[in-house]
Amino acid sequence: MANIKVMDEILSNKIAAGEVVEKCVSVVKELVENSIDAKSSEIKIELIDSGTIEIKVIDNGIGMDNDDAKLAFQRHATSKLYDEDDLYRIDTLGFRGEALPSIASVSEIILKTSTGGVGSLIHFKGGKLIKCEKCDARKGTSITVKNLFYNTPARLKHLSSLNTELSNIVDYINRIALSYPNIKFTLSNNNRILLNTPGDDNLLKVINSIYGIDVTKNMLDISNFNNDYEINGYISKPVVNRANRSHVITLVNGRVVRNNEINKTIIESYHTYMPETKFPIVVLKIDVDSSLIDVNIHPTKMDIKFSNINELKTLIRNTIINRLNSINLIPTIETPKPISYEEVSIKSNYVQETIDFAPSKGESTYSLIKSELEENISDTSVINEDLALEEKIEKKQDTIPELYIAGYAFGTYIICQNDLGLYLIDQHAAKERINYEKTSYMLSNPNKQNISMLFPLTIELPLNEFIIIKENIDVLNNMYFEISEFGMNSFVVKSHPIWLPSGHEEEAIRKIFDLVITMKDNFTLEKFNDRVAMTMACKMSIKANDNLSNEEMEELIKDLRKCNNPYTCPHGRPTIINFTKYELEKMFKRVMN
Known part of the structure; x- marks a missing residue:
């Protein structure tokens, strides 16, 4: 007697439902996508208790005739694919022909649909056909899914809380509404409207409805x-x-x-x-x-x-x-x-x-x-290198307006003004941005100059870290360090590139070694250079309470204006904020609206 048997249709649909229907949002997704494929311009999603009791999707699409409505509940029946070639040019959201039979096998489902004439009503429960008859229905389709997973207790038990199920559905409807701003979506739960988009093909209006x-x-x-x-x-x-x-x-x-x-x-x-x-x-x-x-x-x-x-x-x-x-x-x-x-x-x-x-x-x-940056930098001297670079990091357009220094606060914030209002500049964040872009440029456009160390630096490492540095020593030498092995588990650094912060060479070199070690599993030269630039920028920058002269403030603002992104430091904190003249006048009640 054969041990292998062909599963009956209800059992196979329940198994398929395990992949297609995981939670309430899975049902909403499949039904809404069918409505979109049916060329609907308006789709309503009505939930009871976050969809755990009932999910109803109503559309004004092309609908189905009686024959198609019956076929829709047969597994792998679809109007969207006809041959194998269609599988490689799918232009519809659905195409598998699994959704409706899978949903019907684990719930009670009632379909009403019409192409504009006499409608069809089909009622399934647990995958079994209960009713199939003609009915009055407007053009379009209405599908009601009740008591999801009522006949699969294990899946019912693992549904999330009502709030989580609802949150998942709202998140999906938000996303599909953003994808189709030409469709009017209405989502409600227990008769409370949660989302209502205009359906006028204006994406920004949909963003406004959501955010x-x-x-x-x-x-x-x-x-x-x-x-x-x-x-x-x-x-x-x-x-x-x-x-x-x-x-x-x-x-x-x-x-x-x-x-x-x-x-x-x-x-x-x-x-x-x-x-x-x-x-x-x-x-x-x-x-x-x-x-x-x-x-x-x-x-x-x-x-x-x-x-x-x-x-x-x-x-x-x-x-x-x-x-x-x-x-x-x-x-x-x-x-x-x-x-x-x-x-x-x-x-x-x-x-x-x-x-x-x-x-x-x-x-x-x-x-x-x-990029408008010139490639060749004069190599006559370290000083000329620095001056030439300053001139080459130029913005395509002025992004910070002309400012006049008006004061200094807490040894940290430069107070500026113009006809439009007041501006505060964080001197550390601003200098960090300037140094970050300067160092990034030097790393991506390396100059062969380096500086010999008066006393070569010896760095001793644990064996595992020594091995990592040894594997990447060519990367460091290509940055115009001069590094070689020195005895057991040690390296000697004889020279370094010109962009290393003066007076902090040893600390900077150790930080660069640390970066190589921490990035060992995800090392790319681009990311490494960026991390080096961020590290050096912080080390080279003035700090809070490092008092600046008026000339130094003006120079900092001038350099900041040249940056590609003058608005934030490399860590994303703002370098400059603005109090408009209008907002100041509102604060002092000079204007009342």
């Missing part, structure tokens, strides 16, 4: 393309950030996706613009020929593979960096707004502050800006 006016007015539009990819969307100014990466949203051909390489590229594009513990808000839409991506990796269709991903990463990185470099990022201090009784008692879903939702036109610079 509110304070975030929206600090978003920057981006757009760019290369031979294979086109990108557009919005990125936040560095002043607007979050404590986790979850607000970096990537959308590919309308699909909400996960791709760690792309997300990492986006976050790295903000390097030195914000602290490493903070992350931007980004909505990045990527359009690409469907033959250049693979979405058929996992049943959830969230993971995706790209062809020519390095080209895409370069496009994203250059676009974000150039956009950030194109605008004034000096943070402005605003006076707190008095809170009225009405604002405390009612939080309106409507915008309380006006904002222009049209994308900006004259402000953006999307094309790659080629």
Whole structure:
């Protein structure tokens, strides 16, 4: 007697449901994506108890006739693929034909649909057909899913709390609404509306619906393309950030996706613009020929593979960096707004502050800006090297306005003014930025000059660290150190590059050794040079309470203005903040609105 048997359809659908339907948000995702594929312009998602009791999705799409409605609950039945070639040019969100039968096997599901004529009603419970009949229904589809996992106690037990299930659903609907600003989405839970987007194809309005006016007015539009990819969307100014990466949203051909390489590229594009513990808000839409991506990796269709991903990463990185470099990022201090009784008692879903939702036109610079730095630096002397470099680090445009020194506070903050208001400059943060960009330039454009040490420095290390340095000694010597082995577990340093901070050579060399050791498992020359530049910048910079003369303050401001990013230190802290004249007059009640 054969031991291997073919599973019945209900059992196989329950097994498939384990991959397709993991939690309430899985059901919402599959149903909403079907509605989008049905060319809907309006989609309503109605939940009871975060979807654990009931999930209802209503759309005004093309609907299904009676025959298609029946077939939709058969496994691997789909209107989106016809042959193997279609698998390599998928232009719809769904295509597997697994969602509805999988959901039906672990819940009670009622489908009402119509193409505009007589409608169809189909009722399943636990994968068994209960009812199939004609009914009155408007054009479109309504699907109600009740008591999810009622017949699979183990999965029901492992549903998260109501708040967590709801949070997951809200997060998904936020992302899909950002992907389709042309569709009006309404999400409610227990009859309370949580999200209501306009559906007028204005992405900035959707961002406002989700994040509110304070975030929206600090978003920057981006757009760019290369031979294979086109990108557009919005990125936040560095002043607007979050404590986790979850607000970096990537959308590919309308699909909400996960791709760690792309997300990492986006976050790295903000390097030195914000602290490493903070992350931007980004909505990045990527359009690409469907033959250049693979979405058929996992049943959830969230993971995706790209062809020519390095080209895409370069496009994203250059676009974000150039956009950030194109605008004034000096943070402005605003006076707190008095809170009225009405604002405390009612939080309106409507915008309380006006904002222009049209994308900006004259402000953006999307094309790659080629470096204007000259390659050759005079090597006549260390002094000439330094002076020549100062002249070469020039901005494409002035990003800090003309300022006049008005005072000095706490031995740390330079007080400046112009016709627009007051400015405070943190002398340490500003000098750190100047030294960081100067050292970065020297590392990427190395000069063969180095300085012989009066007394060669001997560094003794534990054996494991000695081995790591020995493996990377060529990297250090290519930076124009002169380092060689010296006895057991030791190195001798006879000379060093000119950018090492004078008077702190030994400490700086030991810090560079430490960087090589700590980066041993993730070493790249680009990252190493950046870490070296950050370390040296901090060491070479003036500190708080290092009093400056008026001439030194003016020189610092002049050098800061030349930086590519004069707004933050390498760690992402602001170098300069602004109190506008208008805000000062509001504080002193010279103006009352």
